[in-house]
Amino acid sequence: MFTGIVQEMGTVRGVEPLEEGSRLIIETTLPVDELGMGGSIALDGACMTVVVIEEGAFAVDVSAESLRCTTLGERVAGDRINLEPPLRANDLLGGHVVSGHIDGTGTIAEIKPEGESSIFTFSVPPELAVLTVEKGSVAIDGISLTCFNCREDSLDVAIIPHTLEVTKLGTSKPGTRVNIEADILGKYVAKLVDAALAARAGS
Numbered sequence: 001m002f003t004g005i006v007q008e009m010g011t012v013r014g015v016e017p018l019e020e021g022s023r024l025i026i027e028t029t030l031p032v033d034e035l036g037m038g039g040s041i042a043l044d045g046a047c048m049t050v051v052v053i054e055e056g057a058f059a060v061d062v063s064a065e066s067l068r069c070t071t072l073g074e075r076v077a078g079d080r081i082n083l084e085p086p087l088r089a090n091d092l093l094g095g096h097v098v099s100g101h102i103d104g105t106g107t108i109a110e111i112k113p114e115g116e117s118s119i120f121t122f123s124v125p126p127e128l129a130v131l132t133v134e135k136g137s138v139a140i141d142g143i144s145l146t147c148f149n150c151r152e153d154s155l156d157v158a159i160i161p162h163t164l165e166v167t168k169l170g171t172s173k174p175g176t177r178v179n180i181e182a183d184i185l186g187k188y189v190a191k192l193v194d195a196a197l198a199a200r201a202g203s
Helices: 064-069 161-166 184-202
Strands: 008-018 021-027 040-043 046-054 057-062 080-084 104-114 117-123 137-140 143-148 154-159 177-182
Touching (some): 137 154
Antiparallel strands (some): 104 177, 137 143
């Protein structure tokens, strides 16, 4: 489990093809020995398992399914990537509950300055847009954000200077694809409502 508070921007050292999927080698200043073999870490919001640990770097194997559902298949050597180790029992829950299970991808449609901050508009698939609510939480590339102006196929978020500095959003441009994880509470509510409506229709 994660909180959507990015700890560092790592750098992709290399990408190695696997028979089904690929291996990403990530350079980081995070204490990799604390991750542990088989431990979890979120890469641009996607929960991955550490399979190699070396000084100043670690590697994860990305399955074919994860390549289909996330933007990790687009990463190349030199790319920056948002990193967050898993939440520990005594950590502060500073963002919101994030599972690291990406629901789909969206695209940066527009970036508008607003004072010191920036308003990012993201185009999102309708099946994800329906899970967002005004002033609710959403994780974009692993960053816990508050969404507003939630529409049928897009949403806005306000990004403060600190977030622009410590995450990939600071160098992102319109057209960039991003990983999106809807608030897990919204997903449970949507499933329960759908089931109730189906039962009512059946009766």
